[in-house]
Amino acid sequence: xxxxxxxxxxxxxxxxxxxxxxxxxxxxxxxxxxxxxxxxxxxxxxxxxxxxxxxxxxxxxxxxxxxxxxxxxxxxxxxxxxxxxxxxxxxxxxxxxxxxxxxxxxxxxxxxxxxxxxxxxxxxxxxxxxxxxxxxxxxxxxxxxxxxxxxxxxxxxxxxxxxxxxxxxxxxxxxxxxxxxxxxxxxxxxxxxxxxx
Numbered sequence: 235x236x237x238x239x240x241x242x243x244x245x246x247x248x249x250x251x252x253x254x255x256x257x258x259x260x261x262x263x264x265x266x267x268x269x270x271x272x273x274x275x276x277x278x279x280x281x282x283x284x285x286x287x288x289x290x291x292x293x294x295x296x297x298x299x300x301x302x303x304x305x306x307x308x309x310x311x312x313x314x315x316x317x318x319x320x321x322x323x324x325x326x327x328x329x330x331x332x333x334x335x336x337x338x339x340x341x342x343x344x345x346x347x348x349x350x351x352x353x354x355x356x357x358x359x360x361x362x363x364x365x366x367x368x369x370x371x372x373x374x375x376x377x378x379x380x381x382x383x384x385x386x387x388x389x390x391x392x393x394x395x396x397x398x399x400x401x402x403x404x405x406x407x408x409x410x411x412x413x414x415x416x417x418x419x420x421x422x423x424x425x426x427x428x429x430x431x
Contacts, residue, residue, distance in 0.1 A: 267350045303342075331389075391420075395409075
């Protein structure tokens with residue numbers, strides 16, 4: 235049975251929502267390690283004590299920022315796991331992840347390549363397990379090395395393709411179409427490599 239992703243801290247209240255929005259903007263601009271609690275407080279026009287009232291550490295803020303996206307990924311994985319055919323499982327994962335990324339470009343700017351975020355998430359059991367579930371859904375049972383490489387490239391590439399100056403001017407609808415097209419082509423059945431003598 236999949237592990238449930240529990241929010242690290244409550245995510246209700248206008249003050250918390252404003253704080254998380256300001257933190258996300260700063261994380262996307264400066265990275266998590268380049269953002270201090272004082273910077274978040276300054277962006278909100280409040281004291282650092284006001285930030286501490288809602289969250290005791292920056293790690294708590296990071297978890298609160300990324301948890302909704304991770305929770306949605308867990309729902310996508312659960313929906314895919316209930317599909318009977320492998321093709322339906324893969325399509326559910328692809329459409330779900332692409333839609334999530336396109337709707338949350340700033341969040342994925344934070345997740346992509348930020349070693350601080352990767353370290354924080356790695357310490358929470360549900361997050362690594364979620365990555366394992368998604369990889370298993372994309373690669374299938376007993377995958378050959380080529381399929382493992384393709385699924386790994388896909389998961390990394392989708393995050394990269396969803397944000398940044400190269401894609402900033404592309405509309406959400408067009409970006410979604412291109413991402414799905416590329417993802418489907420990458421996972422299309424390939425011939426095994428020829429045996430060498």
